Amino acid sequence: xxxxxxxxxxxxxxxxxxxxxxxxxxxxxxxxxxxxxxxxxxxxxxxxxxxxxxxxxxxxxxxxxxxxxxxxxxxxxxxxxxxxxxxxxxxxxxxxxxxxxxxxxxxxxxxxxxxxxxxxxxxxxxxxxxxxxxxxxxxxxxxxxxxxxxxxxxxxxxxxxxxxxxxxxxxxxxxxxxxxxxxxxxxxxxxxxxxxxxxxxxxxxxxxxxxxxxxxxxxxxxxxxxxxxxxxxxxxxxxxxxxxxxxxxxxxxxxxxxxxxxxxxxxxxxxxxxxxxxxxxxxxxxxxxxxxxxxxxxxxxxx
Amino acid sequence: xxxxxxxxxxxxxxxxxxxxxxxxxxxxxxxxxxxxxxxxxxxxxxxxxxxxxxxxxxxxxxxxxxxxxxxxxxxxxxxxxxxxxxxxxxxxxxxxxxxxxxxxxxxxxxxxxxxxxxxxxxxxxxxxxxxxxxxxxxxxxxxxxxxxxxxxxxxxxxxxxxxxxxxxxxxxxxxxxxxxxxxxxxxxxxxxxxxxxxxxxxxxxxxxxxxxxxxxxxxxxxxxxxxxxxxxxxxxxxxxxxxxxxxxxxxxxxxxxxxxxxxxxxxxxxxxxxxxxxxxxxxxxxxxxxxxxxxxxxxxxxx
Numbered sequence: 333x334x335x336x337x338x339x340x341x342x343x344x345x346x347x348x349x350x351x352x353x354x355x356x357x358x359x360x361x362x363x364x365x366x367x368x369x370x371x372x373x374x375x376x377x378x379x380x381x382x383x384x385x386x387x388x389x390x391x392x393x394x395x396x397x398x399x400x401x402x403x404x405x406x407x408x409x410x411x412x413x414x415x416x417x418x419x420x421x422x423x424x425x426x427x428x429x430x431x432x433x434x435x436x437x438x439x440x441x442x443x444x445x446x447x448x449x450x451x452x453x454x455x456x457x458x459x460x461x462x463x464x465x466x467x468x469x470x471x472x473x474x475x476x477x478x479x480x481x482x483x484x485x486x487x488x489x490x491x492x493x494x495x496x497x498x499x500x501x502x503x504x505x506x507x508x509x510x511x512x513x514x515x516x517x518x519x520x521x522x523x524x525x526x527x528x529x530x531x532x533x534x535x536x537x538x539x540x541x542x543x544x545x546x547x548x549x550x551x552x553x554x555x556x557x558x559x560x561x562x563x564x565x566x567x568x569x570x571x572x573x574x575x576x577x578x579x580x581x582x583x584x585x586x587x588x589x590x591x592x593x594x595x596x597x598x599x600x601x602x603x604x605x606x607x608x609x610x611x612x613x614x615x616x617x618x619x620x621x622x623x624x625x626x627x628x629x630x631x632x633x634x635x
Numbered sequence: 636x637x638x639x640x641x642x643x644x645x646x647x648x649x650x651x652x653x654x655x656x657x658x659x660x661x662x663x664x665x666x667x668x669x670x671x672x673x674x675x676x677x678x679x680x681x682x683x684x685x686x687x688x689x690x691x692x693x694x695x696x697x698x699x700x701x702x703x704x705x706x707x708x709x710x711x712x713x714x715x716x717x718x719x720x721x722x723x724x725x726x727x728x729x730x731x732x733x734x735x736x737x738x739x740x741x742x743x744x745x746x747x748x749x750x751x752x753x754x755x756x757x758x759x760x761x762x763x764x765x766x767x768x769x770x771x772x773x774x775x776x777x778x779x780x781x782x783x784x785x786x787x788x789x790x791x792x793x794x795x796x797x798x799x800x801x802x803x804x805x806x807x808x809x810x811x812x813x814x815x816x817x818x819x820x821x822x823x824x825x826x827x828x829x830x831x832x833x834x835x836x837x838x839x840x841x842x843x844x845x846x847x848x849x850x851x852x853x854x855x856x857x858x859x860x861x862x863x864x865x866x867x868x869x870x871x872x873x874x875x876x877x878x879x880x881x882x883x884x885x886x887x888x889x890x891x892x893x894x895x896x897x898x899x900x901x902x903x904x905x906x907x908x909x910x911x912x913x914x915x916x917x918x919x920x921x922x923x924x925x926x927x928x929x930x931x932x933x934x935x936x937x938x
Contacts, residue, residue, distance in 0.1 A: 333828050333845060333846060336826055338824070339825075339826045339828075339829055341824060345822070345833065347837060348837075348876070348878070417760070417781070437824060438824075440824050441822075441823050441824025441825075442824075444823035444824055445823055445824075448823065450760065451759045451760055451781075452759040453759065453760060453761075453762075454757060454758065454759055454760070454761065454762035455757065455759075455762075456754045456755040456756065456757055456758075456759050456765075456783075457720070457753065457754055457755075457756060457757070458756075458757065459756075459757035459758075459762045459763070459764070460762070461762070462759075469822070478720070478754075480759075481820070482822065482823050483786055483788070484788065484789055484821055484822070484823055485784075485786070485787065486787055486789045486860050517784070518787055518860060519648070519744075519772070519785065519787070520744050520747035520748055520751065520785050520786075520787055520853065520855075520858050521641070521644060521740060521741075521743050521744025521745075521747060521748075521853050521855070522642075522744075522853060522860075523639055523642045523850075523851045523852050523853060523860075524851040524860070524862070525636050525642075525851065526642055530648065534650060534651075542636060543636060545848040547826075548826045548827040548828065549826050550823065550824050550825060550826060552823070552824070555823050557789050557821060557825075557826075557827070559827070573651070575651070
């Protein structure tokens with residue numbers, strides 16, 4: 333399978349222990365039980381780029397905490413600090429670039445949960461305060477009793493493909509020369525394939541005749557599931573929605589390969605590591621190099 | 636692409652109009668503007684199985700409403716009644732079986748949004764009341780000003796495959812003889828592929844060496860995105876989690892085909908139409924009939 337960012341935490345999440353108070357207490361008392369050190373919800377790393385862990389005793393006994401899971405050696409926990417909501421990903425990339433994929437995945441899961449807790453301190457149905465339960469994988473309303481569970485927002489991110497070229501777009505706030513795959517939140521009542529078609533139509537006026545899934549990854553800013561696809565475009569005509577995009581261009585395989593290699597004469601600057609847009613562009617280039625008919629196989633049962 | 640349940644609404648959701656109060660007022664005043672008739676959040680159908688629509692004037696002017704989108708003929712709206720949360724899907728299947736896929740998709744989107752509104756009447760950050768905005772595709776907090784957006788919960792649903800057989804499981808509350816694909820909510824910090832592997836391990840003790848995406852669909856009970864996959868199992872050994880499953884069995888292509896055909900001597904009774912588990916089983920059978928090497932193609936870049 334394709335290796336994507338913020339995956340590979342390798343923890344046993346031990347779902348069956350989350351409601352077992354006795355087992356959780358035993359884990360917390362265990363020698364080596366570790367607490368993720370954070371600044372707000374940002375990671376703290378040592379000189380080798382590794383996450384810093386404290387003894388669990390560093391957290392006040394009554395403070396909210398999340399049981400992240402078990403490594404072979406020890407149970408891992410995270411605190412639930414009160415944090416500023418909605419901070420963007422950009423500031424954290426210099427630190428992320430020093431971290432292992434595994435540490436990035438562990439921290440990413442914690443970050444998503446911490447922001448979710450901060451957004452669900454009160455019950456959406458009745459307005460009463462909620463309390464953490466299920467070892468941090470839920471909150472329970474003290475008023476009406478409704479249970480709330482962590483939220484993951486599916487986002488489709490996609491290339492349109494037409495006659496050996498793919499469509500990449502540029503948002504005004506991107507760094508200079510940066511282009512990336514188009515993306516948008518999947519809405520209630522849509523399949524992945526329908527969301528891909530709607531977003532390409534909305535943002536670039538591009539109609540697709542087929543959609544292929546490529547890969548997925550979590551994106552902890554604050555809690556998306558990125559679902560990367562390629563849509564086959566009916567034509568190369570572009571009708572930009574300037575509320576969403578500043579520009580969009582079609583690029584051939586040589587151009588995408590040059591962008592991924594960081595060539596100064598590449599037609600655009602590629603997205604950073606950890607971003608699935610980069611993985612998607614690489615997969616498209618690799619499939620072409622492999623010489624498959626259209627690069628990527630259609631899904632089973634495709635018309 | 637594979638046709639799945641609750642898709643094919645065929646509406647222009649017209650996202651660009653959702654914050655345009657003047658345009659929305661014009662749509663509401665338009666001849667033919669239609670309001671979905673509901674009983675609670677259940678559909679109301681006529682003698683032909685078609686959704687019943689009322690004139691938009693049937694709704695009090697100040698009542699909350701959702702702009703669902705545009706057909707070629709008319710703008711469609713839905714009310715936001717106060718409803719019981721968490722009702723199961725089973726009771727609605729007899730009505731659904733009479734409805735067109737398009738009507739089921741339109742109603743499904745409305746049902747998901749209605750239940751989401753009922754779960755977000757108060758702000759999770761500060762506890763103050765929220766008000767509908769973005770034409771029903773958001774709520775705005777009257778206290779701290781936080782915006783809330785409709786929630787979609789990704790769920791992985793999958794077959795494990797081993798030497799020409801697939802794994803199906805049975806929950807205690809299923810109808811007699813019913814078996815289906817295993818499924819579970821994707822959690823923060825996971826890719827689709829990781830969630831598939833975790834759920835198969837948790838529920839059936841089955842380890843997978845690869846995961847292939849097959850299809851997706853919305854599931855409006857209350858608002859899931861079902862992501863159907865097939866995982867290649869390392870062995871056929873099963874270690875059941877009896878908190879999740881009553882039984883799990885391996886079935887070959889002939890057995891799955893018999894179940895889909897409703898044969899009385901089939902090894903199990905298949906899931907109903909509209910459920911992606913049925914689509915997934917059908918896709919697996921069809922891929923085998925097509926004579927492809929292992930039935931389904933690996934994803935691009937697969938190791």
